[in-house]
Amino acid sequence: xSAWLPGPVLVAAGCGGTxxxxxxxxxxxxxxxxxxxxxSITLDARQGGPGPRLVEVPGGVVNAVGLPNxxxxxxxxxxxxWLVRAGARVIVSIAGSTMGEYADxxxxxxxxxxxxxxxxxxxxxxxxxxxxxxxxxxxxSASVIAAVxxxxxxxxxxxxxxxxxxxxxxxxxxxxxxxxxxxxxxxxAVPAAFPDGRAGGLxxxxxxxxxxxxxxxxxxxxxxxxxxxxxxxxxxxxARSYLTAGATAVxxxxxxxxxxxxxxxxxxxxxxxxxxxxxxxxxEDA
Amino acid sequence: xxxxxxxxxxxxxxxxxxxKRIGGYRHLTLTAPGVPERFRAGNFVAVSxxxxxxxxxxxxxxxxxxxxxxxxxxxxxxxxxxxxAWLTAQPVGAKVAITGPLGRAFALPKEAVSCLLVGEGxxxxxxxxxxxxxxxxxxxxxxxxxxxxxxxxxxxxxARRSARSVTxxxxxxxxxxxxxxxxxxxxxxxxxxxxxVYAAGPSHVLRAAAGAAERVxxxxxxxxxxxxxxxxxxxxxxxxxxxxxDGVDRVVRACTEGPVVRGDRVRWDDL
Numbered sequence: 256x257s258a259w260l261p262g263p264v265l266v267a268a269g270c271g272g273t274x275x276x277x278x279x280x281x282x283x284x285x286x287x288x289x290x291x292x293x294x295s296i297t298l299d300a301r302q303g304g305p306g307p308r309l310v311e312v313p314g315g316v317v318n319a320v321g322l323p324n325x326x327x328x329x330x331x332x333x334x335x336x337w338l339v340r341a342g343a344r345v346i347v348s349i350a351g352s353t354m355g356e357y358a359d360x361x362x363x364x365x366x367x368x369x370x371x372x373x374x375x376x377x378x379x380x381x382x383x384x385x386x387x388x389x390x391x392x393x394x395x396s397a398s399v400i401a402a403v404x405x406x407x408x409x410x411x412x413x414x415x416x417x418x419x420x421x422x423x424x425x426x427x428x429x430x431x432x433x434x435x436x437x438x439x440x441x442x443x444a445v446p447a448a449f450p451d452g453r454a455g456g457l458x459x460x461x462x463x464x465x466x467x468x469x470x471x472x473x474x475x476x477x478x479x480x481x482x483x484x485x486x487x488x489x490x491x492x493x494a495r496s497y498l499t500a501g502a503t504a505v506x507x508x509x510x511x512x513x514x515x516x517x518x519x520x521x522x523x524x525x526x527x528x529x530x531x532x533x534x535x536x537x538x539e540d541a
Numbered sequence: 542x543x544x545x546x547x548x549x550x551x552x553x554x555x556x557x558x559x560x561k562r563i564g565g566y567r568h569l570t571l572t573a574p575g576v577p578e579r580f581r582a583g584n585f586v587a588v589s590x591x592x593x594x595x596x597x598x599x600x601x602x603x604x605x606x607x608x609x610x611x612x613x614x615x616x617x618x619x620x621x622x623x624x625x626a627w628l629t630a631q632p633v634g635a636k637v638a639i640t641g642p643l644g645r646a647f648a649l650p651k652e653a654v655s656c657l658l659v660g661e662g663x664x665x666x667x668x669x670x671x672x673x674x675x676x677x678x679x680x681x682x683x684x685x686x687x688x689x690x691x692x693x694x695x696x697x698x699x700a701r702r703s704a705r706s707v708t709x710x711x712x713x714x715x716x717x718x719x720x721x722x723x724x725x726x727x728x729x730x731x732x733x734x735x736x737x738v739y740a741a742g743p744s745h746v747l748r749a750a751a752g753a754a755e756r757v758x759x760x761x762x763x764x765x766x767x768x769x770x771x772x773x774x775x776x777x778x779x780x781x782x783x784x785x786x787d788g789v790d791r792v793v794r795a796c797t798e799g800p801v802v803r804g805d806r807v808r809w810d811d812l
Binding site: 273276280304306309318511512515516 | 549550551552589593594595596624638640767768770771773774775776777778779780791792797
């Protein structure tokens with residue numbers, strides 16, 4: 256029994272609020288049928304980091320938002336049911352400080368009605384600062400994925416979200432795939448610093464070429480492993496770059512900070528019923 | 542809770558229909574189909590700036606239900622960085638992408654009570670539409686506008702129609718009384734016999750106003766001025782430390798759970 260694959264357009268973790276805030280900009284269908292990755296949920300509530308949490312830099316933003324979330328209990332009681340009622344296909348992003356926490360999260364989410372899949376956050380730009388399970392080597396992420404996969408039904412996808420680090424990403428993707436990941440999301444924000452030196456992560460158009468290189472490398476080495484491109488997707492051209500490089504889908508994140516209708520626009524533009532044949536960049540250039 | 546359609550914000554293409562420099566600020570009049578119609582005092586708008594990733598949030602100074610250009614809204618911009626500099630340089634006719642109205646509006650009293658409105662700098666803007674709403678309800682409105690100097694004082698001339706009294710404060714004494722909100726607010730709250738204090742401006746102004754209200758047992762509502770990268774609640778980039786109704790400390794989003802919150806709910810020391 257193999258899991259379904261989300262796409263072609265997903266909302267990236269941490270960039271769609273609780274879903275309610277995105278709904279006014281989600282187009283005529285609202286969140287109906289939208290592949291919505293939640294902000295990362297942890298077992299216990301987290302308040303997030305102090306301000307300023309996010310600064311704009313040329314071509315992107317540096318953030319240290321700090322995974323604010325109400326904790327699993329509250330998420331299951333309030334945010335998840337709302338998203339399910341709104342018709343979204345809910346992919347819950349999970350983050351933990353130990354492998355046991357990841358497994359707990361997966362087990363409890365597997366029983367919650369309406370959880371369509373999981374995305375495992377194993378590539379946070381500052382996991383030590385966030386108090387998350389530290390992923391230095393591919394086997395660290397693979398062991399997390401294996402722990403999650405054991406607790407989550409095989410007919411629902413488990414996505415592994417990795418750092419866009421081209422020197423390690425193929426190894427990391429292979430290990431996660433062998434551990435049972437349905438697809439690999441590349442990638443998370445790139446480790447960076449605020450102007451005052453504080454640790455954070457860089458996202459936005461500035462990192463698109465880096466994430467694209469990683470997607471291409473993974474696709475070349477592991478052509479059967481579905482990859483989801485994430486980093487600087489803001490329009491049809493940037494989305495198609497990932498699809499052309501072998502990605503099966505893209506995630507939209509930072510672009511929503513500029514234009515909150517980006518997801519609605521891309522969903523319409525990449526609608527397979529509107530484009531029966533796979534679009535290629537040359538079509539757009541023509 | 543699903544937002545009713547008529548109140549949900551929209552993201553639209555707007556146009557600059559007037560632009561004038563007044564003191565240190567640029568006042569822009571914008572069309573933004575659907576935004577003025579949904580606006581309530583205390584809401585703000587966000588503008589997508591070409592070549593920039595995040596949006597710029599702006600207070601709404603005035604809304605006109607009809608004009609030669611249809612419904613319009615006036616925003617006050619201080620050029621403080623490249624994004625706001627771009628915005629102030631937009632000529633009449635320029636197209637800008639506008640998201641709004643955003644955030645929670647000021648709550649209006651059910652009865653005709655006495656209200657003191659305290660604002661500083663460009664951030665005092667939302668008090669002007671608020672004053673009009675309060676006057677419509679028969680409230681006695683006293684308005685305090687303050688600024689470091691005359692150039693950064695939002696003109697209170699128009700407000701004289703809505704307010705029973707207007708007090709002008711400048712830190713350097715260039716116009717009105719010399720001093721800051723902190724220096725005068727207790728006296729102003731007492732003299733106006735305010736039942737409700739509304740404040741808009743930098744956090745030291747809000748804190749002073751909220752404190753003065755609390756000392757006389759009045760309610761306060763403050764419009765928090767902070768950096769809001771998206772303005773829509775998506776990015777969680779504008780943390781506001783508060784004490785919830787249930788007494789539990791929380792960090793909420795200034796753009797979504799605010800910008801208007803009860804003054805006695807803000808944990809000022811953690812801000």
